[in-house]
Amino acid sequence: MNKVFTLAAAILLGAPLAAQSQFQDQPGFLELTGRMTVRPLQNTEISDQTRARLDGLVIKYFAEVDEYVISLPTGMTEDAVFEWLMETGDYEYVHPDWMVYPLNTPNDSNFNQQWHHQNMESELGWDTITDASAIIAAYTDTGVDTNHPDLVNNLIPGYNQVSGVWQNNGGDLEDINGHGTWVAGCIGAEGNNGIGVAGMAWDIQIMPIRVSESAGGGAFLSDLTDGARVAADNGASTVSASYSGVENASVGTTGTYTKGQGCLYFYAAGNSNANHSGFDYPDVVIVGATTISDTKASFSSFGLAIDCVAPGVGIESTALGGGYSDPSGTSFSTPLTNGVAAMIFAQNPGISAQAAEDILLSTCDDLGAAGEDNTFGNGRVNLRAAVEAGGPPAPMLLTMGTMIAGSSVNIRVDDATASATVLLAYTFQGLGSSFEPSTGETLGLNNHRVGLTLTADGFGIVDTNRVLPSGLAGRTIWVQMTETGNVSNIHNETIS
Template identity: 45%
Template sequence: MSFKLTLAKATTVVALMTASGLATNAFAGPNADAPKNTQSESISASAKLDAVKASFNLLAGDEQRMRDALQNPLQFVEVQGSREYTRELIVHAKEGKVAPAQSRLSRSMVKSSAFVNEYVVKVPQGVSEGEMAAMLMSTGDYLFVEPNWTLFPLAIPNDSQYGSSWQHNRLQSASAWDLHTGDSDIIVAVCDSGVDTNHPDLEDAYVPGYNAVNNQAEVNGGQVEDVNGHGTFVSGCAAAQGNNGRGVVGVGWDFSVMPIRVSNNSSGTASGFDILEGARWAVDNGAHVVNASFSGGSSGSNQVAARYIIDRGGLLFWSSGNDNNLITYDGPDIVIVGSTTSSDNKSGFSNFGPAVDIAAPGSSVRSTRRGGTYGNGSGTSYASPIAAGVGAMIYSVRDDLSGRDVQDILYRSVDDLGAPGRDDAFGRGRVNTLNAIQEAQAYVPRYNLPIDESFDSASWSEVFDSTGTPATVPDAESGAGSVLELNGNDQITSVFLAGRSAATFPGISFSFRTIGVESGESLLVEILTEEGSWESVYDYASTGTDSDGYIDVALQLPTTFLWHGVQLRMSTPGSDINDQWLIDNLFVGALEAEPTAPLVDSFDSGLISPLKWDDIDGASVEVVGGTYAASMSGEAVLESQDVAMFQFGIIPGFIHFDLWADANAGADDTILVEVRNVLGSWDTLDTLDGSELGSSPQVFQYQTPPAAWGNDIGRVRFTTAGDDAIYIDNVYYGPDELTQMCSPADFAEPFGQLNFLDVSGFLTAYGNGDLSADLDGSGTFNFLDVSEFLSVFGAGCP
């Protein structure tokens, strides 16, 4: 079968542990003697483990867990003059784990807290902070492990009304600005009533915008001056200029503001279409974040626009609304923002529900007013641009990130409020600029689909981590190249994936075969859900018989795959080291079936392939009499994808399959067999019932009617009625198998005759090392294969 694929490069993903302390000593300066970045120590893994064993009291099971953890160190970012390494870690024990956690640390402990179960430990020489943190975290006894940074005084802007902007305390803005103040190359687009372009806290940030009502860019005469005042206030929340000696400051000091005027009336009201058109214009003209502080955020059209924006590297923010109402539509690509108070409660007016993604300060926040003044205002209208400003700060730190990466960092860096985890009042939590910057500094972008891996080289290990001893091995059954062998406790796990990056709904396909695998042992494919649990998507149980060649697997992945950070895992539970599971041609991405011929399916994969079958209503695959077969009962339908018959000429098609029924089936249990003709209508080949079939497989064969000859939209369809199951196996739809390839020398179309095209086909296969050219069956390619070809070619077709 063939289907369209797309290729992307793999990356690896690491965790970020952020610093928890802030220096307040105004006289402190950079520590010239502080150690530099120690994230890349050069001694061997064994030497590192020896150093750890000499410094810590390892408990049962620690050594192997720590050995594995060395392969995935946590990542920390040192900033000279701001936070520097001390060769020490802060370690916090989990509740219920204090005794083993403390025992393990005792020999390396520098100090301990008098109030909580938290300690400072020395990092052994030759081991990095990230490696030591990963090793300690792997024990499962610690809530967190992070560097005991040396910290320094922090910069605060000199804006005269900065102290009136309470939101900055909640965002930890002062600490964040010591790391980054925002980049003027990052554009915040504000879809609103316009902007006061002469406001002293905005005029230096302003870049030309667009009037979406008139469909006119500002450079072509479009008006963007504020007609209401709302847009100026919103703009200041995100991007009022910092450290300029006046007024207020936004989330960043130096962002650029792009006014997108979506209203030409003094009330500021706007049509939904104008807002979305303005948002699309903005991202196409350089905007990184787009804010829309209007009602109606929870709608399908906004999600479609958000997908447009995120696919182009931007991110759309929308206020949740000020009605204190439940909102439920949860579009994955749009960021819906609720409002919080200065005490981190939900604002009384803020809408709530599954649609709320995050929250931000929105009650009585201070910002810019039209006419060069300042004031306070409340509303989710102001929470949304503050969240958008945090998004812009992430882009400032890492302009190499995609929109989905920025969204992921934004969601991962919030302060959790309310009930643990996501809740309807605050979504994932309230934004925090400092957390977002630190997360962005260490973030590794997610791997964009598809995965397309043939295991012909060691590059597969760039996409998958492994446990056990999975290895690539040659296998003559698969042709040239290698396959992946799994057995025993072997397991491969992908890097974190951008689950929504496939052009269409993603699926997975691969081929496998078994050698020496006992009955009941299985091949398991799982995905990591956003909730952190592993969900099975394919579980093949061996029948105990070696597979006859490779079994093709293809299936659509569930909606739980569609998140930014999903992982894929393959394992062979129950197997031993003498079993062989051979995996080849693994693909994860958009599966698109294309017409092909012949259609051949024995259902040995244990499922019905969407690449071979289009309509699968009520049909499934079961093990019946020791073999996999399609099972149909009730009003079930199994309809194939298109079978391209024209390539064989205007000749009859042939359909055959095995058919039998449950022992209880009778005359009321029927199956209708049809074929689609060149006009697109269906011709009946047969109608059979349970009383005719019996409980053992029988072969049924049919020649297609003339109206289906040479038909590139040919299909076969099975339709059942009745309560008891009817089973189908070994389906074939194609040309007569005796004439399709009339001789071992019949290498090329038109099949059924031998000519110079077959000579060319053989030579191509021979030159490529294709097993089809190994005519003497020796496993090597030499003059004996050429001699055998000439012999069978000379004999002609029977």
């Protein structure tokens, strides 16, 4: 007779401990909090037992990514909980909900020189486009100086992730540390206004997501990742994090979610000169730092995970209190890259997040070994090349009627290639990343299947009706269309 391995049994019998602690407390960088982030496996039917193990421990549940934040059971360490849950084979990952911290190496130089714009050919890029006013660029950090003269005209209402309150409803977005104001200026300090500095985007909508209530800037990793998803759900095209914690799997899950919402997620590589070769997220752009001479900054982490680099030493930006200063760190390389991506979205209205990422990485200036490498990734981002690059075709638009089991549903696709073969892909396993070999496209679906092969008419329109099987009532489905060189938005709905 099979017996459920319950929490009580785990405590009574003692879950096996690793010989050496897997999770090391690192004060001021990654600190244990007595909380864990847990995600069930997504490629199988999730059993009631998988969720029942967490009963009585759940602090938060994020349904959009099927991720739990739990408290440590009495008498168990982080290592013990990891071993207990992972040995069941039912979970994709289990890791601490770390207290993470802003990444910066302060530099009090008085030289107001934005050398990074020369390296990134920003001035030539601005000859092509300066107006990104239709684009929302978000970041998760310590808030913002809401009265800074170089930011005030570009700020839109932000969100306090800790209190769960939007700024226009009373949420506090004031910067409690200073780090967030530096980051905001890198993305979008107002340009050509006769004062201060210029961000990558002169005229843009900056959405700050404040994730900390501590003067030191410490924040739960789950607040950073959920804050990024909030930004994506509220219209942001880009969102970045300039904190520690990049090596945790929930970061990758969040990138997949935001990309499915049309938003690119950027995360700082870190300032510990660490080798990040144990992971490589397909849907997060991880950014390292370079110097004025286009060499790797001594502090910048490296490895397989690095997608690109950007200037990160002495980056002149807006400072708390209305002034300016020039800190260093991958904390500032990351929002510079965020700003370049926002300009790509502005130059290519309607572009998909994947297509914007492709332009960003393909137009980097190659540094170090030829091609992509583990020091510079695809190279140092270049604003001129990015905005001059020809964009891909506008993404297809998928619309579907109400889905009722046993009834006919209308499926319509606009903006496909005339007379092209268009595939309908679907999954019941949520958002993810999966490759469709027949079109050569990466879809935003987890473990997708192809349900229909259709043909667009001479105007690039597919308009058809199909009967849904009666046994699908109550199931949630995610649907995306693809043709060679193009994908659509994702439609998801619980079938009635």
